[in-house]
Amino acid sequence: MHLPVTESVPMSIILLDIGNVLVSVDFMPFCRAVAVDPVSGAEEIFRHYCTGTLKEKLETGLIAPFEYLAAIARDPLAKALSLHDLRQEWQNIFEPLEGALEAVRLLREQHAIWIMSDTDPLHFTFLLNHYPVLKEADRYWLSFEHGRMKSSVEAFSHLLERSGRRGDEFTLIDDKAENCAAASTAGIRSIQFRSWEDALQQLWEQERNG
Incomplete structure (x- = not known):
């Protein structure tokens, strides 16, 4: 996996989901x-x-x-x-997702990494303590702290308002179509996650095409 080097482009922010993007989840x-x-x-x-x-x-x-x-x-x-x-x-519901740590470290070469997750304190604390990939993030934007689920446009509007950033500075990578749709409505690009190879390819194409 690799991302081509982009020249003279300010560092953008990748919003990363956790479940079925960084780790697999099975209740x-x-x-x-x-x-x-x-x-x-x-x-x-x-x-x-x-x-x-x-x-x-x-x-x-x-x-x-x-x-x-x-x-x-x-x-x-x-x-x-x-x-x-x-x-x-x-x-006890998580397993490592193959390629996630490598992919996040590649992304960090050209992007800031913010984790944006619908989660609870017990799950998040466990994940942070047991899965090093989460510690690669620059910031954490968590539903239990902000009171909004990613299926709502308000979750992303709140993110933009609180961060003071524009929608075009972000790209969401998330496995759920409804979350990607909410992000798009708020003016944030999104990639519906299927595999890391596919996600990195889509991101490169988005950035190449502006």
């Missing part, structure tokens, strides 16, 4: 470890706690992390686990 190990019934119960745990409105409240700071875990602990679908054990299982 099912958590669901199977927590559910009384590791099949149907795991699916119910996933629907209740790993997607949807309740999880969004966690990721926008409306619910405290241990309040969230306590709600899972009280659920009849869940085994009798301590909050400590639940926290460990909640964090």
